[in-house]
């Protein structure tokens with residue numbers, strides 16, 4: 001390491017990959033995550049982002065997040081889920097728009113790059129599947145892609161051969177803001193589905209009482225047990241005070257029942273399966289101010 005490198009500021013932030021179906025997003029994410037991550041944590045988290053992996057480097061931390069579409073494009077029907085996608089896009093620092101090297105640029109690519117132009121994030125073009133084309137074809141595609149929008153960089157990669165996968169992470173890291181470390185060193189990844197499910201329950205629990213309890217609710221999905229025709233989900237809704245517990249539960253538990261029904265409908269849409277949802281409301285006193293509680297609740 002040169003003395004110049006030593007003076008580099010620490011950078012940390014969020015990145016994600018987008019692109020039309022079949023563009024190679026999942027394979028690329030797996031190639032990056034697979035290289036960097038040996039262990040996966042099954043601890044449920046309740047962050048706003050669906051975190052796929054935290055890539056630690058001596059002078060940076062890139063947190064790769066998924067949009068729901070990355071996992072289950074066909075169930076991305078609900079308004080609410082589309083909102084979650086847009087929210088993820090608007091909160092990341094670096095976005096990689098994936099375009100395959102072996103297919104002409106199409107309407108899907110143009111549509112997505114148009115949507116991305118309105119965001120604050122740095123947008124890179126990632127030309128994927130470079131192992132499928134020869135040098136001449138790749139050169140032509142790099143030119144065509146760079147004409148699609150005003151990208152910060154255009155990076156060719158192959159998730160299958162591993163070519164340039166590391167470089168891509170380096171480039172993404174370069175566009176992260178200067179920031180202290182966002183997650184502890186031992187935090188590597190989390191279960192995306194559990195996070196989304198927790199988020200849907202939290203939204204349902206806040207509906208109508210947002211003014212009274214704006215940030216006082218955290219949700220932890222304790223267990224998701226797939227059974228033959230139903231997914232059994234056990235979740236705890238944490239509030240800070242007994243008075244808030246009363247608000248969430250409502251008169252004769254009428255409100256909690258409604259919260260359960262609303263959340264269950266959304267989760268069924270997300271998972272594409274019938275859901276049995278078991279909700280418990282618990283008081284974790286002043287959880288927002290207690291680092292130990294916060295860690296337990298995934299913040």
Ligand SMILES: Nc1nc2c(ncn2[C@@H]2O[C@H](COP(=O)(O)OP(=O)(O)OP(=O)(O)O)[C@@H](O)[C@H]2O)c(=O)[nH]1
Nearest residue numbers: 020021022023024025026027028129132158159160
């Ligand atoms: N040869 C080659 N094939 C690839 C590469 N990356 C992805 N593929 C193939 O391309 C197809 C689509 O890849 P995915 O990673 O599922 O694409 P995606 O963008 O996540 O697709 P959706 O989930 O539909 O949005 C799969 O058959 C992959 O095996 C690559 O670098 N080289």
